Amino acid sequence: MSHPSDRDDQLYHLLAAVGLQDRRAFRTLYDATAAKLFGFALRVLHKEELAEEAVQDAFVAIWHAAGSYQPHLAAPLTWMATIVRNKALDVRRRAQAAGAGDADAVHVDADAADLVADTDAGPDERAALSRDARALADCMDTLAGRQRQAIGMAYLHDLSHTDIAGRLGLPLGTVKTWIRRGLDRLRDCLTRKEDAP
Amino acid sequence: MNIRNKPALREKLAAEYALGTLRGGARRRFETWLRTDAPLRAVVASWQGRLGALAELGRPVTPPARVWEGIERRVNGTAGAAAPAAAPRTPWWRFWQSSAARPWGVLALAASAAAVVLAVRVADLSGTAEVAGPQQIAALTDVQSRTALVVMADTARGRLDVRVAQDVRVPSDRTLQLWAITRAGKPRSLGILPDNRSTDFALDARASGPDVALLAISLEPRGGSPDPNGPTGPVLYKGSWARL
Numbered sequence: 001m002s003h004p005s006d007r008d009d010q011l012y013h014l015l016a017a018v019g020l021q022d023r024r025a026f027r028t029l030y031d032a033t034a035a036k037l038f039g040f041a042l043r044v045l046h047k048e049e050l051a052e053e054a055v056q057d058a059f060v061a062i063w064h065a066a067g068s069y070q071p072h073l074a075a076p077l078t079w080m081a082t083i084v085r086n087k088a089l090d091v092r093r094r095a096q097a098a099g100a101g102d103a104d105a106v107h108v109d110a111d112a113a114d115l116v117a118d119t120d121a122g123p124d125e126r127a128a129l130s131r132d133a134r135a136l137a138d139c140m141d142t143l144a145g146r147q148r149q150a151i152g153m154a155y156l157h158d159l160s161h162t163d164i165a166g167r168l169g170l171p172l173g174t175v176k177t178w179i180r181r182g183l184d185r186l187r188d189c190l191t192r193k194e195d196a197p
Numbered sequence: 198m199n200i201r202n203k204p205a206l207r208e209k210l211a212a213e214y215a216l217g218t219l220r221g222g223a224r225r226r227f228e229t230w231l232r233t234d235a236p237l238r239a240v241v242a243s244w245q246g247r248l249g250a251l252a253e254l255g256r257p258v259t260p261p262a263r264v265w266e267g268i269e270r271r272v273n274g275t276a277g278a279a280a281p282a283a284a285p286r287t288p289w290w291r292f293w294q295s296s297a298a299r300p301w302g303v304l305a306l307a308a309s310a311a312a313v314v315l316a317v318r319v320a321d322l323s324g325t326a327e328v329a330g331p332q333q334i335a336a337l338t339d340v341q342s343r344t345a346l347v348v349m350a351d352t353a354r355g356r357l358d359v360r361v362a363q364d365v366r367v368p369s370d371r372t373l374q375l376w377a378i379t380r381a382g383k384p385r386s387l388g389i390l391p392d393n394r395s396t397d398f399a400l401d402a403r404a405s406g407p408d409v410a411l412l413a414i415s416l417e418p419r420g421g422s423p424d425p426n427g428p429t430g431p432v433l434y435k436g437s438w439a440r441l
Contacts, residue, residue: 026272030265035257038264043255052264059268072384072427073239074246081252082245132246133253140254151216155248158217183212190247 007130011076019067026063033077034059037084044088044156050095054088061087075132089158139189147182150175200230200237207240215244235430236423331358332441333405335412337434345434348375348412350405357400359390367393367416374421376428377404378411384427389417411437 011032017025034055041051041058061083069079129137140148150168153159159167165175200206213219214227231238331349338344345365349358359375367373375387375398388398398404404412413435415428422429 023272027265030268034264035259036253036255038260039255039258040252042258052260052267055260055264056267056271060271063268063272068431070427070429072424073242074249077253078246078249081249084252085249129253130250133250136247136250137254152251154216154218155251160220161218179213179216179218180209183209183216186247187208187212 008075008077012071015066015069015076015079018063019069029062030059033080036077037080040081041084041088044085045092045095047095050091051088054084054091057087057091058084075130077130078132085155092158135190135193136186139186139193142189143182143185144178146170147178150179151182151186154179201234207237211237211240212244215241215248235418239424239429330441333438334441335436335438337412337414337436339434346414348436350400350438352400352405355400357387357398357404358395359397360395361390361393365393370419371430372417372419372421373433374415374417374428374430376413376415377409378413379408380410381408384413386422386425387412389421405438409438411435 011029014025014029014032018029037058038051038055041054042048045051045054058080062080065083069076073079074082143151146168150164153164153167154161161172161176161179164179165172168175200210210219210223210227214224219227231241331351333350335348336344337346337348345362347360349360350356351358361373371393373390373393375390377385377387379385385403387404390396403409413428413432415422415432416430417423417428418430
């Protein structure tokens with residue numbers, strides 16, 4: 001976005017080539033991003049076969065939509081991750097509809113929703129992240145653990161305020177306030193980082 | 198309710214929309230605003246960008262080979278049927294970001310030739326350019342290489358003339374906006390076309406300097422792109438300068 005890294009730059013070029021229906025570039029793009037995106041789909045869905053389906057749906061969509069990717073709106077991996085999330089949530093809704101009554105078809109793990117804690121990000125791991133993700137990890141660090149969990153549960157599992165309150169055993173008002181303050185804080189923190197040289 | 202003048206509320210709703218916690222009627226109402234409110238779409242997009250980076254924080258897991266095989270099968274299955282009908286969309290930003298392979302150089306030449314012919318006609322008609330005339334000219338074409346606009350830079354008069362072809366139709370709630378794209382890939386707004394018809398702007402190096410790789414027209418909400426750094430709407434026409 002405002003500070004594209006070398007890796008972002010490489011992904012821009014690949015996406016641009018994919019927009020021109022370049023199949024080799026598509027394979028290279030897949031190799032460069034599939035592990036991150038599959039790992040992400042697994043966090044959302046917890047089941048290998050469902051995550052595989054979501055990643056396939058997402059890459060087929062990326063093949064068709066690459067030509068309309070707008071670089072000034074999102075970094076390439078962020079754009080792709082948004083597509084993976086939408087497809088994963090679709091897959092989850094389908095799985096839930098198919099296995100009606102099987103409440104465990106997709107389970108939600110509050111601890112696993114705390115992505116920052118899980119990354120256990122030492123300096124080496126953080127260095128491998130894109131600039132956007134590094135900034136986000138740093139800013140997530142400034143939130144309380146439960147606040148991170150609540151935001152992670154909403155984003156990864158598409159849970160409502162009420163669902164999150166139920167799973168964390170907290171009053172609804174508390175969860176709403178935490179999430180709102182958490183988002184405000186993230187925005188302020190990320191904006192400060194963007195403005196910094 | 199009108200939320201156009203309530204920045205804090207817009208920000209809060211956009212964040213909750215991107216996170217997914219805006220639900221039910223509130224979500225539907227927000228989506229109807231989104232349809233007509235491009236600045237609000239931009240706020241949502243920036244939240245989606247912030248949260249999308251969450252995807253990277255988890256541990257990477259290599260998917261089994263059958264995942265790629267499935268993708269390849271599905272992409273191959275559709276490509277033959279869909280591609281010719283849909284006329285592959287060429288991403289306009291490809292042009293200045295790729296330094297390799299420029300098959301479009303040929304296209305640009307052809308377009309410039311067409312532009313020169315047009316320019317001569319325009320000059321004849323306007324009768325203002327007996328002696329000097331424009332020094333630079335660009336034909337902006339659509340994806341099928343049909344010329345939609347001609348842009349002329351006349352340094353003697355200090356004007357940038359934009360002529361829109363008669364058959365270019367724009368919905369009344371939309372505005373055509375002219376951009377110069379630099380070689381570094383930065384879009385510079387040169388201005389919006391009043392009533393979406395021919396117009397002229399004061400000429401300066403932002404439009405015609407040697408660092409300009411491409412001119413482009415995007416379709417924006419009325420009043421122009423809400424994002425000062427680049428177009429928010431689709432890019433309809435593009436072309437590069439030819440020096441006369």
